[in-house]
Amino acid sequence: MKIAFQIACKNLMGAGLRTWLNVGVLSFVFVIIILFNGLIEGWSEQSIDQSIEWEYANGHLLNEDYDPLDPFSIEDGHGNINDVSTAGLTPVLIRQATIYPQGRMKTILLKGIRSDQNTIKLPTQALDSSSAEIPAIIGVRTAEVANLTEGDQVLLRWRDKNGTFDAADITIAEIFNTSVASVDNGQIWISIEKLWQMTDLKNEATYLIADDSYSHQNVDGWRFENQDALLSEFRELIQIEKYSSSILYLVLLIIALIAIFDTQVLSIFRRQKEIGTYVALGMTRVEVLRLFTVEGALYSVFGVIAGLIYGIPLFIWVNEVGISFPDYYQDMGINMPSTIYPEFAVWLIALTAVILILSATLVSLIPARKIVQMNPVNALKGKIQ
Amino acid sequence: MKYIITVTALAFLNTFAVAQSAEEIIQKVDENMISSTQISTSEMVIYGRRNTRTVTSKNYAEGTENSFTEYLSPAREKGTKMLKLDDQLWIYNPSSDRTIQISGHMLKQSVMGSDLSYEDMMEERELVEMYEPSIIGEEEIDGRQTWKLELNAIVDDPTYERQTIWVDQERFVPLKQEMFAKSGRLLKRVTLRDVQLFGDRWYPTKMNYKDVLKDGKGTDFIISDIEFDVDIPAYIFTKASLRK
Numbered sequence: 324m325k326i327a328f329q330i331a332c333k334n335l336m337g338a339g340l341r342t343w344l345n346v347g348v349l350s351f352v353f354v355i356i357i358l359f360n361g362l363i364e365g366w367s368e369q370s371i372d373q374s375i376e377w378e379y380a381n382g383h384l385l386n387e388d389y390d391p392l393d394p395f396s397i398e399d400g401h402g403n404i405n406d407v408s409t410a411g412l413t414p415v416l417i418r419q420a421t422i423y424p425q426g427r428m429k430t431i432l433l434k435g436i437r438s439d440q441n442t443i444k445l446p447t448q449a450l451d452s453s454s455a456e457i458p459a460i461i462g463v464r465t466a467e468v469a470n471l472t473e474g475d476q477v478l479l480r481w482r483d484k485n486g487t488f489d490a491a492d493i494t495i496a497e498i499f500n501t502s503v504a505s506v507d508n509g510q511i512w513i514s515i516e517k518l519w520q521m522t523d524l525k526n527e528a529t530y531l532i533a534d535d536s537y538s539h540q541n542v543d544g545w546r547f548e549n550q551d552a553l554l555s556e557f558r559e560l561i562q563i564e565k566y567s568s569s570i571l572y573l574v575l576l577i578i579a580l581i582a583i584f585d586t587q588v589l590s591i592f593r594r595q596k597e598i599g600t601y602v603a604l605g606m607t608r609v610e611v612l613r614l615f616t617v618e619g620a621l622y623s624v625f626g627v628i629a630g631l632i633y634g635i636p637l638f639i640w641v642n643e644v645g646i647s648f649p650d651y652y653q654d655m656g657i658n659m660p661s662t663i664y665p666e667f668a669v670w671l672i673a674l675t676a677v678i679l680i681l682s683a684t685l686v687s688l689i690p691a692r693k694i695v696q697m698n699p700v701n702a703l704k705g706k707i708q
Numbered sequence: 709m710k711y712i713i714t715v716t717a718l719a720f721l722n723t724f725a726v727a728q729s730a731e732e733i734i735q736k737v738d739e740n741m742i743s744s745t746q747i748s749t750s751e752m753v754i755y756g757r758r759n760t761r762t763v764t765s766k767n768y769a770e771g772t773e774n775s776f777t778e779y780l781s782p783a784r785e786k787g788t789k790m791l792k793l794d795d796q797l798w799i800y801n802p803s804s805d806r807t808i809q810i811s812g813h814m815l816k817q818s819v820m821g822s823d824l825s826y827e828d829m830m831e832e833r834e835l836v837e838m839y840e841p842s843i844i845g846e847e848e849i850d851g852r853q854t855w856k857l858e859l860n861a862i863v864d865d866p867t868y869e870r871q872t873i874w875v876d877q878e879r880f881v882p883l884k885q886e887m888f889a890k891s892g893r894l895l896k897r898v899t900l901r902d903v904q905l906f907g908d909r910w911y912p913t914k915m916n917y918k919d920v921l922k923d924g925k926g927t928d929f930i931i932s933d934i935e936f937d938v939d940i941p942a943y944i945f946t947k948a949s950l951r952k
Contacts, residue, residue, distance in 0.1 A: 395811070426923030478921055483890065485865035490889040490921070 349626025435518030462507025599702030619687020
């Protein structure tokens with residue numbers, strides 16, 4: 324095996340450009356696969372952290388008539404929080420409303436939340452510090468779409484509990500920046516006490532946000548969804564993304580393996596005299612087969628080494644500066660930070676290297692099997708077999 | 709003292725008479741604007757930011773409870789039908805051959821991009837049922853002498869808490885209507901023009917609905933043909949008529 328390894332190394336070095344082209348392709352595939360996986364891991368980690376901080380906290384206690392995926396359930400999907408022990412819970416009431424920025428009409432979700440809450444990261448304290456009649460906070464996406472800046476006033480039209488129209492100016496007290504589009508897109512946050520007063524829906528809430536101190540007990544008319552349940556959809560999305568990315572990895576891997584396969588077929592065809600010589604000098608055909616297989620496998624080993632040489636500094640750099648994505652994805656409602664900092668776990672690098680080396684070895688073995696059937700005399704004469 | 713009592717009594721009687729009169733005016737407006745049945749052909753001119761669209765339709769109505777509308781043009785809307793039965797609304801779309809019920813949040817959406825929402829079309833109560841009227845003045849609009857009435861809601865669930873309405877003193881037709889939010893802010897303005905006589909009934913044939921909070925010219929509603937108190941076959945106000 325040692326001799327096979329030494330000869331294979333010498334042969335590869337001797338092959339010059341052909342070897343380095345194969346190594347280059349394999350290292351590229353190795354680095355790209357790790358980079359993509361790292362990107363998805365980073366997106367997943369960051370988005371989950373952000374969703375917990377900005378939206379989910381320790382879970383949501385939802386009114387049983389409210390379905391977050393069904394906007395039609397907003398109208399009636401609320402209940403009185405006097406029936407619920409609110410220890411560790413922050414109530415949120417959602418109503419549909421319309422704003423008229425610069426004479427344009429825009430439907431929004433008007434959300435009421437306690438201004439003194441610390442359960443989620445929304446800067447609700449700004450609602451208290453403002454002297455405006457109805458102070459509001461909005462996210463950067465809503466601000467951009469409605470062309471609003473801090474201190475601006477915009478006309479809000481809503482309906483009270485009986486469906487009677489009311490309208491008043493609200494003042495933008497603060498604009499927050501979050502990657503969690505589901506607390507930003509088309510939403511305006513005001514104090515829940517103000518919203519109760521505006522809609523005559525005193526002590527009503529659509530859902531309550533649980534903090535770490537909350538321990539759930541069944542409450543009639545309400546259902547609790549813990550952090551895992553709330554994140555399950557996002558985790559499914561990440562899983563789907565991983566599956567779809569694996570198609571890309573497979574295509575890249577196949578391209579690289581075809582290069583090795585092609586090189587091996589050509590080597591065995593052109594190096595028949597060499598194979599004959601090895602056998603004449605006493606090597607068994609299985610040993611020659613092993614030599615050629617090791618040669619093929621070494622392409623991937625060199626590829627992995629080359630990939631690590633330029634990949635590790637690249638991974639470190641990308642992990643530091645992150646990869647920026649256009650706002651387009653967040654506007655679609657996907658929870659995606661504008662800059663993702665990829666996460667590169669050692670197991671990910673090791674697993675990718677093992678898959679690459681194993682598949683390259685397997686692909687090298689397939690054309691090399693022909694050596695076993697070769698007639699050594701004909702091989703020495705260089706006759707095509 | 710005798711003088712004071714007389715003046716007070718006259719003032720009281722006058723107030724009573726005016727209140728009576730305001731209610732009568734609104735009742736006459738309701739009687740004039742709402743018929744037992746109605747068939748009309750109308751155009752809805754929707755003024756957008758970039759272009760203007762005209763949608764024509766044939767409408768059947770039975771009181772304020774039931775109505776059926778079939779859109780005749782443009783080609784994109786042709787064949788679309790809308791049926792309202794009491795507080796339920798269905799829309800039939802010929803391209804998808806589907807009937808959908810409009811409810812909840814969808815009722816707040818605009819009808820064909822106009823300044824009218826489905827909910828505006830769903831209001832089925834008469835003014836006299838919903839508001840307490842009072843005469844607050846007299847004004848001339850387009851050469852017609854009108855009473856200016858303020859309507860304050862007497863029910864818990866009006867769409868608009870307060871309205872101001874200008875009623876033609878001779879024809880009992882509203883010539884202008886303004887709808888206000890609870891806060892007192894003006895939300896919508898309806899201007900009614902080209903009042904024509906149909907039998908013994910005066911009726912406006914051009915109306916402009918304007919969401920005053922929004923830029924633009926609003927939506928014109930022009931009636932080209934209208935018949936009152938005519939027999940409408942019962943099948944028109946059934947869901948089956950949507951697919952016919």
